[in-house]
Structure formats: C-alpha cells, structure tokens
Amino acid sequence: LKPLPLDTPNLPPMLPGGLPFVGHASELRSNPVAMVQRGRDMFGDIFCVRLPGTLGVVMTGHAAQEKYFRFRDDEVSQREAYQLMTPVFGKGIAYDAEPQIMKEQLGFFHGALRESRLRTYTDGFIAESEHFFGQWGQTGEVNMLEVGNEVTLYTSTRCLLGDKMRFKLSKEFSELYADLEGGINVISFFAPYLPLPAMRRRDKARVKMVELIEKIVAERREGPQSHEDILQTLVESSYADGRKLTVDEITGLILTIMFAGHHTSGVTFSWIAVLLAQHPHIFRRLVAEQREILGDRERITYDDLQKMKLLEATIKEALRLYPPIILVMRRVLKAFDFQGKHVPEGSMIIASPAAGQRVPEIFPEPHRFDPDRFMPGREEDKRWPYGHIAFGAGRHRCMGIVFAQLQLRALWSHLLRNFEFDLLDPSYPVDYTNLIVGPRPPCRIRYRRVQQSAGA
C-alpha cells in the first residue's frame, strides 16, 4: 500500500480513530452514517479518513455538496469507485469506458427513458401491481424487503425486455442476475478478479446472460415486430461514428441500468411500507388523495400518477431519510481547495446522501418523517438544490428519477387503494451489509385487504 499524503499542507483535519492498515474502513463498513456524522460534528463540512491505500475526504453540508457535484469529469473520476462493477457490466462498458464513450453509452438511455416510453413502462407497472398484489390473500405476513425486490424485478424485466419476457424469462433472468449480484461484495471492491467461487459463478452468469440476450436480439433482427422496451432502443442505437452496439455491449448496458434501478427502487418500496405503517395519519391522507384523484375508478393512468403530489412528496421524504445509496465516491484527478483546505490529487472524495440529507440547516427537524416539507409552500428541496442528493446531483445525476418515481407511485397507488398495513417487528433498523442499503430483514409487515374502492 502506498503511504497516504498526510504531510500535505492544509490537509482537512483527520478523523481520530481507525485501525492499522485498514484505517477507518471497518467503521465505514459497519456504520458509515455514524462515522460521517461523527466527523461532521467534530470538523464541519470537510474532513479526512484513512482508507486502505488511499486518503478519503468526506464532504457534507450544502456548500460542500455543491462543490462535490459540480466537478467535471476531467477534475474527478468515477471509474475507480465503480470498478467492482466491471466484471458484471463488461470491459469498456459504462464506468470502465473512456468518459466520452461512457457519455455516449449512457446517452442511449435518454431514448429509452423518453416520455412516450415512460408511458408504456407505466402501463407495465400498473399491470404488474394488479397481477402481483392480486395474488395476495385477505390478510398475510410478508417480508416487505423481499416483496419490494421481487415486484421490481418483474417490472424491470418488462421494461428491459418487454411484457412477454416477463412471464417467459423472469426465472432464468433472475437466477443469472442473482449469480451476478453474488459476485459483488467488499472483496470485489478491492480485488474484482480473485478466483473465488462467487466470482466464478458471476463470470459464468455473465456469459450466459450474453447468450440469452443474443438469442432475443437475433429473433428481433429477423422479424418486423415493434418493441417498446430498453433492449430495442439499444439494438437500434449506434455510436457517433456510426458503429452499432455489439451484443456484449447491449448486455452490459442492460445490466448497468438493471443494477442502477432495481434494488434502489426495491428497498425504497419497502421503506415506504415501514414509514407509512409508523405514521398512520400520513397513510390516511394518502388514501384520501387517491380518492380525490380517482373517485371510484379502479384502473389508473400515467396522467393520474402525475397528479399524486402527496405520494410524490412521500417518496421523496422516504428517500431523504433512507437513501439506498448512502455514499458516492470520486477519485481526485486535479487537486483543489475548499474552505481553506487543500485536497491533493489521488485522494478519494466522498459525499453521503444518508448523512447529508439529515443536516438541520438544510432540512429542519431532520430526523422527522414529514412529507409536507416537499409540498407547495415549503419545497425545502428547491430552496437547497444540493440538499436532497438521494439521486446524486449535477452531471451524473440519476437518469432514472422519473422512472423510479412513476414505478413507486404506481405500486403504492395500488396498495393504498387495496390494503392496510401493520408493523410486526419491534424496530426496523438500517442494514449496512449490502451495497444498496435497505431495512434489515426480515422486515415483517402484516397486510389486510380493504374494500376495493378507496371511497368505501
């Protein structure tokens, strides 16, 4: 390991503690939010931590977050922070590509996420809500985290590969996807290619995934069918120099968007259940909003979802308290100064949605679940453009914000009109063991079916 540049003049203050060799990495792993909070309480907007082989610089608070998210790609790089994903996405794909190529590749998603497509995907979200929750009984106990991850796997398959594949391929697709996920862990963050069984399964699954996508692409290239899904956009796209995407690239980009959007939406779905069961007065107001917009209508539309402002604010507030991506990182390519401190080239800068969204100067009473903070009249997120960073901010802000909002609104609109929920566990703590952070399993909730019409 290289020595850290701790003799740099004007370095931000170092957080006390940490262990030999691994520095603050174990604290970062067991409770990163508490660690960031500890540093913020001691030093304010900017401080250092020791990470294996690298100097970490944590930046929280509005000014620091603005600075962080306004950097250009030639000033800071995301590549190393996401290198654990390269064996899954593929060489030369997304974060492993040169910035200009990555920009082109992510640009293909703009077409796949345009409004007319979002309308089609929304039909899929609504159909899936009816199908999936239609199988629930009058009452039952569920692990809401599993429910969130399962239902969003089906909605994702519909949007990526089409409605038909949802039923034909979900099993095969989800098994391969599970093996790919199994190869992403703390070890792969530092050594993505170690010959461990989980990594071998990951690599085999990727080969099979390419074969699976290859078959579908070949079928599509043969017949004059029309498809309204993300795969089709990628099949039809070409780079600026006119080159079409290879099947390996198409598969890599399908996996990129899947990994970006699936668990992030799944865990948010489950936090909403926990928060609404904890706050019945908000639940009742949301049911009333459904009634106001839909009357006795059972089938909802894209336009109805756009009108559900309290539900939108509730999702935003769930994401403020419990963002699934608790930290984002960048490698510093050009040294910079901030608040009189000097951050050297080569260090890793860290922003934390989980800690940064609980800063009381930005969000008063930050630990209180209060969706009204995002309703007209208050709109705390508009007052502080770098305050709500669950979706990141700036040039690499999440491309799936509208998609995620529509999906969560469709699922929750259905649940609000058809079920009530009770908590079954004494507490629902945050589980920091996964890369995408959600409530700790079993996250048990009891549901009860109510009269079909919200007006009843």
Ligand code: HEM
């Ligand atoms: C980027 C969060 C859903 C596609 C990001 C980033 C965050 C984030 C924090 C920025 C990462 C960074 O700055 O390093 C979330 C959350 C979601 C969600 C909390 C759900 C609740 C989705 C969905 C999609 C998606 C559904 C696609 C349909 C992307 C893409 C990027 C991204 C492509 C990379 C953008 C770029 O680098 O230019 N997301 N995301 N996300 N997200 Fe999401």
